[in-house]
Amino acid sequence: MSNADLPGGNARDGRSLRQRTRTVVPYLALGLFVLWTVVPIAWMLLSSLKLRTNMFQMPPKLFFDPTLKYYRALLFGANPLTKYLVNSAIVSVSAAFVAVSLGTLGGYGLSRIDVSGKKHLAFWIISTRMAPIAVVIVPLYFVYNYVGLLNTRVGLIIAYTTFNLPFAIWLMRSFFDEIPRELEDAARIDGATRWQAFRKVALPLVLPGMGATAIISIVFSWNDFLFALIFTNNQTQTIPVAAAQLITQTGTLWGQVMAIGVVILAPMVAFGMIVKNYLVSGLTMGAMKQ
Amino acid sequence: MATQQQSEIYVGEEPDADSGVFDRLPVSFEVLLLTPSILVLAVLSIVPLVALLWMSVMEINFLPNHEPTFVGLQNYRQMFNATVAHSWRVTAVYVGGALTLQIGLGTSVAVLLDRVSKGENLFTSVIIMPMMIAPVVVGLLWQFLLDPSFGLYTWLLNQVGLFTSAPILGSQPSALVAVIVMDTWEWTPLVVLIVLAGLKSIPQQLYEAARVDGATFWTEFRYVTLPMLKPALAIALLLRSMDLMRYFTKIFITTGGGPASSTKIIGFLVYEQSLRFYNLGYGSALGIGMLVVTILLGIFFVETVMGGAGDDE
Numbered sequence: 308m309s310n311a312d313l314p315g316g317n318a319r320d321g322r323s324l325r326q327r328t329r330t331v332v333p334y335l336a337l338g339l340f341v342l343w344t345v346v347p348i349a350w351m352l353l354s355s356l357k358l359r360t361n362m363f364q365m366p367p368k369l370f371f372d373p374t375l376k377y378y379r380a381l382l383f384g385a386n387p388l389t390k391y392l393v394n395s396a397i398v399s400v401s402a403a404f405v406a407v408s409l410g411t412l413g414g415y416g417l418s419r420i421d422v423s424g425k426k427h428l429a430f431w432i433i434s435t436r437m438a439p440i441a442v443v444i445v446p447l448y449f450v451y452n453y454v455g456l457l458n459t460r461v462g463l464i465i466a467y468t469t470f471n472l473p474f475a476i477w478l479m480r481s482f483f484d485e486i487p488r489e490l491e492d493a494a495r496i497d498g499a500t501r502w503q504a505f506r507k508v509a510l511p512l513v514l515p516g517m518g519a520t521a522i523i524s525i526v527f528s529w530n531d532f533l534f535a536l537i538f539t540n541n542q543t544q545t546i547p548v549a550a551a552q553l554i555t556q557t558g559t560l561w562g563q564v565m566a567i568g569v570v571i572l573a574p575m576v577a578f579g580m581i582v583k584n585y586l587v588s589g590l591t592m593g594a595m596k597q
Numbered sequence: 598m599a600t601q602q603q604s605e606i607y608v609g610e611e612p613d614a615d616s617g618v619f620d621r622l623p624v625s626f627e628v629l630l631l632t633p634s635i636l637v638l639a640v641l642s643i644v645p646l647v648a649l650l651w652m653s654v655m656e657i658n659f660l661p662n663h664e665p666t667f668v669g670l671q672n673y674r675q676m677f678n679a680t681v682a683h684s685w686r687v688t689a690v691y692v693g694g695a696l697t698l699q700i701g702l703g704t705s706v707a708v709l710l711d712r713v714s715k716g717e718n719l720f721t722s723v724i725i726m727p728m729m730i731a732p733v734v735v736g737l738l739w740q741f742l743l744d745p746s747f748g749l750y751t752w753l754l755n756q757v758g759l760f761t762s763a764p765i766l767g768s769q770p771s772a773l774v775a776v777i778v779m780d781t782w783e784w785t786p787l788v789v790l791i792v793l794a795g796l797k798s799i800p801q802q803l804y805e806a807a808r809v810d811g812a813t814f815w816t817e818f819r820y821v822t823l824p825m826l827k828p829a830l831a832i833a834l835l836l837r838s839m840d841l842m843r844y845f846t847k848i849f850i851t852t853g854g855g856p857a858s859s860t861k862i863i864g865f866l867v868y869e870q871s872l873r874f875y876n877l878g879y880g881s882a883l884g885i886g887m888l889v890v891t892i893l894l895g896i897f898f899v900e901t902v903m904g905g906a907g908d909d910e
Contacts (some may be wrong), residue, residue: 333709337720340706344724344786350749351738363747413634420627430899432634435642437895439843441867442884447646448872461749469641476634501626530731532846537872545731551850561741568734572726579729586725587790593793594832 355565361479377566394547395529398460403468403524407517412476418483436473440533443469448537458540466534471524481593482516519585522578546571672882688862692841694777702790710867711796725788736850739779769859772852776860779847788833795829835898842891863887
């Protein structure tokens, strides 16, 4: 965007050296930020491949014979991780499905409705997402205890809907806001019903947005720890809870902790890359466009 | 924008058998589509809230044959003590410190990124990674990095003579600084992306005009960029402050609120009282207090910083 590094861009005096510094310094600073961001992740990946003799060595060893034994232990050990991966996948995908289906309908309604107080309605919807987690978990725990939803996947999916649905409504609304109503009006004039105008005109245009909403919902649910900690037992446990439990056993199994960390983050980082162009509008619920 | 005149005249000739029914209902189509979401959200927000209010005026424990008993405002009276006050102070430092770091660092990085001509795409691909990592993994990873005997970052700090005797996560005030740094590592990239989107929406003519007037980089930033970034910064502030208040996963994993409660933010205290010690009544009263503060904070940001909730075009 900037033209600081074009000759005659905005340098007023002292061309070459100052110009060059102006170009190099930002790159250096950005490089430092990248380093700061990447080092912990790289360290986790490296440590998950190190034998115990190398793992705790300081100064750090960057070259070593890699081992896959921690990954093997996670998959084929006494307490295989597969069960938790399946739980996580079922819960995240179901929660995303609920959020996207309701959120698409609600987002369209919110986008097209003309009532005074629409602002307040929108704000109420998003305010349900601002509730502190502890304040949601405590009463839900009490209610679940009564209705028998503790330790069930359904209970967890309902809990995730508390934060996924408001987000999905706001985001889908922002996608529908970008579609001119005239398109639907034209379809109506051609004889389409309200439902057909929604389903055949507006909906196909927001399909990419629905995909992004689904993926970001999956990431939120997959990464949750606190709800899963309280609302699941050994049968319904998700993978973040399994990761935390590696700490409390007799001493921490650091190799397995690093490996499970890689297993948890790899699919989500891949998802992040897929929805990269939607990430800002996604995480700001449509308030910022990219 | 132009006011959209919703023609309520029915124009479809032959309503389709499968869907024309929507056009003949007494409520509008938008209301109909909104209803399921509103109902679900109402149930999911009202049921817990009512349960929380009810619990907060009761004495509840999970002993067998112990019915909850009504105790009125006793739980609320108990709330005003040194422990809770300390927890609120920790919360203020944690939220304030993390916001300052994230907004400052994020804005600087975004402004630099906006100035360079190459590599923006690669850069953003790399920096979105921490946001995608589960907070529980972030906590475990940083615990590993800060371990007193084999942590990479502890070792690096030791090289310059810092923390050679005291464990970072096990002493004050370094533990609180450490959890603030963890959150900063994880979420500054979001601030970078938000501010970057804000920078891209600033019309270039403003800068050209400023340059004609002989503005330096600093005056340009101060009088053109910053005022135009206000909405983006407000969104970043609102999102981050809410999440900092709401979550405590990383603290739970790395310090457990310690040492000596120095990292026990209010959300963690509510969790601990309610679900670890099962003081459900007291915990719920604390939760109501927390809810009130969160709502006030939200309203404050939305009203003063953003000047109204959202924008209707």
